[in-house]
Amino acid sequence: MKKTTKVLALLFSFSLTALMAQEGHHAPAKKRTFPKNLSAQETSVAKLYNEVIASVVTIYTTSNSFTQTGPVQNKGLGSGVLISSDCHILTAAHVVDGSSSISIKTQDGKLRKATLLFSEKSADIALLKLDVPDSSLSHATFGDSDTMAVGQNVYAIGSPYGMENSFSSGIVSAFRNFNTLYDGTVNIEFIQTDAAINSGNSGGPLFNSNGEVVGIASSILTVSGGFQGIGMAVTSNTVKSLLSFEDRPWIGIEGVF
Secondary structure, three states: OHHHHHHHHHHHHHHHHHHHHHHHHOOOOOOOOOOOOOOOHHHHHHHHHHHHHHHHHHHHEEEEEEEEEEEEEEEEEEEEEEEEOOEEEOHHHHHOOOOOEEEEEEEOOEEEEEEEEEEEEEOEEEEEOOOOOOOOOOOOOOHHHOOOOOOOOOEEEHHHHHHOOOOEEEEEEEEEEEEEEEEOOEEEEEEEEEEOOOOOOOOOOEEEEOOOOOEEEEEOOOOOOOOOOOOEEHHHHHHHHHHHOOOOOOHHHHOOO
C-alpha cells in the first residue's frame, strides 16, 4: 500500500510539473448552466465567483540566472487581478521581481505582455500594466479592508500549481501588522485567512462577499510546505496607501479605488 501511494504521489507531482510548464495552453473550459437547486448561500457564492472571475489573471514569468555550467532560464507562475480600465494589474512582488519577461493570461485565453511599474517588497505588492491595453477586459473594484471583521467570509481565486481559476473560501482569522514604510506613514497590514492558498496563488485577489478586493495573497505559514490553514494577504487599504503617493506615475488609477 505504501509503495502504491508513493507511485501515485510521484505521478501526481509529474503531472503538476507538466501542467505548469505548458504556460497557459489548456483545453477550453466546459460551458456549464447555472443550477437551480442550490441553497441561498450556495447561489450567493456561485454568483460571486461568476461576477469576479473575469478580472482574475494568471501570470507567467521568465528570469535568467547563471550557474557554474552556464546561463539558466527560470520559469515562474503566479496570479493577479486587473484593477483599472487601463489594464493595471496587482500581484505579489515576489511573483515578478527579477523577471526578464512577464506574460499575462486573461480570461479570454490570450497571453499578453506586461511591464512592471512598481514593486514594494516589504508589503509584497507589485503593479503591472499590459503593454497593449484592452478596454474590453473587466476589472475588479476595491473594498475598504478597515471595515472587515474577524470571522467575516472571504474568497480567494488564483492558479495554485497552475490550476487556473481555483476558488477557495474561508474567513478572516486575524489582522497582522508586520512593518511600516515611508517614515511610518504607511502601516503594512495583512489579513490572516484559512481560505486555501498554495504555490501559484500568490498575487491573486481575496474578495469579500460583495465581490470587492480586500486583499492580495502573499504567503503562507507552513511546516509541511503545503497549506495548513494560515494564509496571509496584504490588505486593500495598505495597497491604496502605497499607490496614493503623488510621485507615483500611475496616480490616475486612484479613481478605481
